[in-house]
Amino acid sequence: MGKKEQVNVFMLLLFLSLCSASDQNWRKTMMSAHKTSSMVMNRVVSSILFPIHGNVYPIGYYNVTINIGQPPKPYFLDLDTGSDLTWLQCDAPCARCVEAPHPLYRPSNDLVPCKDPLCAALHPPGDYKCESPEQCDYEVEYADGGSSLGVLVRDVFSLNYTNGMRLTPRLALGCGYDQVPGASYHPLDGILGLGRGKSSILSQLQSQGSVRNIVGHCLSGRGGGFLFFGDGLYDFSRVTWTSMSQEFPKYYSPGIAELHFSGKATGIKNLIVVFDSGSSYTYLNSQAYQTLIALLKKELSGRSLKEVPEDQTLPLCWKGRKPFKNIRDVKKYFKTIALTFASSGRTKTLFELHPEAYLIISNKGNVCLGILNGTQVGLQNLNVVGDISMQDTMVIYDNEKQVIGWTPANCDQLPRAKRSRIPVKLSNMDIPDFGCYAPTEKHAKLKILQSSKWGLSAAITNPKLHSDSVVEIYACYKSMFVSLSRFLPSKI
Numbered sequence: 001m002g003k004k005e006q007v008n009v010f011m012l013l014l015f016l017s018l019c020s021a022s023d024q025n026w027r028k029t030m031m032s033a034h035k036t037s038s039m040v041m042n043r044v045v046s047s048i049l050f051p052i053h054g055n056v057y058p059i060g061y062y063n064v065t066i067n068i069g070q071p072p073k074p075y076f077l078d079l080d081t082g083s084d085l086t087w088l089q090c091d092a093p094c095a096r097c098v099e100a101p102h103p104l105y106r107p108s109n110d111l112v113p114c115k116d117p118l119c120a121a122l123h124p125p126g127d128y129k130c131e132s133p134e135q136c137d138y139e140v141e142y143a144d145g146g147s148s149l150g151v152l153v154r155d156v157f158s159l160n161y162t163n164g165m166r167l168t169p170r171l172a173l174g175c176g177y178d179q180v181p182g183a184s185y186h187p188l189d190g191i192l193g194l195g196r197g198k199s200s201i202l203s204q205l206q207s208q209g210s211v212r213n214i215v216g217h218c219l220s221g222r223g224g225g226f227l228f229f230g231d232g233l234y235d236f237s238r239v240t241w242t243s244m245s246q247e248f249p250k251y252y253s254p255g256i257a258e259l260h261f262s263g264k265a266t267g268i269k270n271l272i273v274v275f276d277s278g279s280s281y282t283y284l285n286s287q288a289y290q291t292l293i294a295l296l297k298k299e300l301s302g303r304s305l306k307e308v309p310e311d312q313t314l315p316l317c318w319k320g321r322k323p324f325k326n327i328r329d330v331k332k333y334f335k336t337i338a339l340t341f342a343s344s345g346r347t348k349t350l351f352e353l354h355p356e357a358y359l360i361i362s363n364k365g366n367v368c369l370g371i372l373n374g375t376q377v378g379l380q381n382l383n384v385v386g387d388i389s390m391q392d393t394m395v396i397y398d399n400e401k402q403v404i405g406w407t408p409a410n411c412d413q414l415p416r417a418k419r420s421r422i423p424v425k426l427s428n429m430d431i432p433d434f435g436c437y438a439p440t441e442k443h444a445k446l447k448i449l450q451s452s453k454w455g456l457s458a459a460i461t462n463p464k465l466h467s468d469s470v471v472e473i474y475a476c477y478k479s480m481f482v483s484l485s486r487f488l489p490s491k492i
Contacts, residue, residue: 046162046417047230048211052079055223056370056388057313057360060280061186062219064227067158068105068173076101077192079217079227080278081252081397082384084197085122085140087148087174088190095178100189107175112136112152118172119152121198138174142278143379146182148191150175157201162232162417171204183377184280194277196249196399202229203399216396217277218411219387221356225411232417234394239405242341242349244397248272252397254341254349254404257383259288261295262335271383273339275395275404279386281314282358283374288383292337292371303333305367313362316369323365330367331355337371339385351406357389 053076054062063076068088075088089097091104111134112119119136120128131137136152153175159167176190193200194215198207206213211230219225245255251274259268268288284292293316305318324330334355341349358370370388375381394409 046165047228047232048159048167048205049162049233049414050227051414052217052219052225052227053223055220056280056391058363059223060184061188062217062225062277062387063186063188064192066192068155069108070156072156072158073105074102075105075189077190078186078188078278079192079194080276081194081215081217082274082276082278083140083142083191083193084195084200084203085138085148085174085193086171086191086201087140087150087176087193089179090150090175090177092150092175092177097177097179098181098185099187101187102189105175105189107151107153108155110154110170112154112172116152116172118199118204122152140174142182144182144184144377145180146185147180148174148176149178151177167210169205169208169210171201172199173201191278194397196244196252196397205229206399213399214396215399216394217390218394218409218415219277219391220411221391222412226414228415231398233415234396234407239394239396239407240349240351241403241405244399244402244404246402248274251276252404254351257339257341257351259284259292260338260340261292262299263338266291266295271339272381273341273383273385275385275390275397277387277390279384280388282353282371282386282389283377283379283382283384284371285379285381285383286373286375289371289373289375293369296334296369299335300333305330305333308364308366311362311364311366311368313364313366314360314368314370315372317362317366318368319364319366324361324367325365326361327356327359327367330359330361334359351385353389357391357393360388 050064050066052062052064054060061078063078065074066077067074077086077088088105089100091106094104097104114130114133114136116136119138122136122138122140137150138152139147139149141147151174152172154170154172156168157171159169161167174190194202197203202211202213202215205211214231215227215229216234217225217227242254245251245253247253247255253272253274255273256269257271257273259266259271266288268291271285271288283289300318304321308317308319311317311319320330331354336355337353337358339351339353341351360368360370362368370386374384390406392408392411393406394411396405398405
């Protein structure tokens with residue numbers, strides 16, 4: 001059979017199947033394509049994107065809205081890369097809950113049993129006892145003294161890919177019926193745990209084949225920003241990368257750092273550094289903090305800035321001749337701080353903190369230092385890069401490649417998914433990634449998903465198509481197939 005006849009026969013069959021397929025049949029087609037070619041599907045599906053709300057000051061935290069349950073209800077969650085478990089304040093009933101923006105979450109009856117691997121992941125090795133086999137009890141504690149006690153349940157999360165596809169997986173989360181607020185208590189419905197552990201939402205989505213195990217955030221210095229799962233929203237080549245430390249597997253840690261001030265080494269080395277979006281401010285251990293304070297005061301000596309102890313916004317604030325309106329008014333007085341990491345061999349990776357990344361303007365018009373003494377708040381020798389130092393920067397945690405990356409970014413605008421230039425695998429040949437979009441249904445997209453012995457299979461990502469879209473999709477697909485035909489062998 002010649003190539004022209006192949007195309008015509010294939011197109012006729014596809015056209016007839018499109019015209020006669022019901023919504024149910026299309027769903028089956030999509031499910032089959034997903035099950036039989038999850039590797040290819042993962043190459044085609046885009047990222048999951050969440051708008052972020054909040055700021056470092058005066059609100060003091062960033063949060064996202066997640067819709068959970070059946071029917072889905074919105075909950076405001078504190079995004080926390082420093083912990084794994086996602087939990088909601090829960091009407092189980094609640095023994096001790098704090099004020100929250102929404103009514104307490106009413107849990108599903110889908111309890112996670114004690115023997116489930118997700119339950120084991122929440123407990124330290126050797127401290128895993130199943131006193132109630134039918135359920136998984138948990139208790140998480142945070143560095144600020146806060147905690148949550150509850151049981152693990154599964155429920156439906158309503159998520160959206162950036163290409164318009166809807167995702168409704170059943171994921172495990174904590175039903176927290178006993179909460180103790182910490183020193184940095186945030187009046188939210190719960191925590192979105194984004195850590196490296198198996199119980200994190202991201203790890204669960206990855207295990208279901210829904211998205212790659214990559215999370216990133218972009219926090220705007222003007223408030224807001226975005227959070228994303230997957231690798232479809234950044235250019236890998238434009239990001240500064242460093243390896244995740246294997247010595248501190250609980251954290252997103254680039255390992256050991258050296259402190260620099262104004263481009264010069266301070267002599268402070270061997271700093272254990274972690275990136276933590278659950279911390280509003282940055283923390284250094286006592287020695288590093290005192291060294292930094294001494295350098296700042298020396299640099300400001302003889303300047304017009306004066307310390308103002310009566311401003312209790314943060315431990316150290318300065319006032320000028322007149323109230324400051326923004327960081328631009330004072331950045332000329334402050335130097336760049338940096339942490340350097342040994343990424344491989346003698347190569348050093350630099351994470352810079354410009355004045356905007358460690359200063360705030362208080363409501364009194366003074367400038368305050370957003371780097372605090374971590375030893376005083378119980379962090380011991382741990383040094384935390386918090387939200388203030390990650391503003392206007394896209395920070396990416398790639399759990400598959402085990403690297404952390406960062407790049408300057410405009411966090412005020414939600415990004416568009418990048419067009420993949422990675423070829424889709426078609427049997428043993430690589431062809432470009434093509435797609436068709438129906439004009440009357442902007443989310444309808446026809447993609448080649450799988451090939452088996454040169455037999456092409458395709459799926460509509462939005463099954464609810466208007467009938468007048470079918471002809472237009474057919475025309476587009478025919479054009480696409482003709483373009484692809486040059487990649488196919490002359491005989492099948």
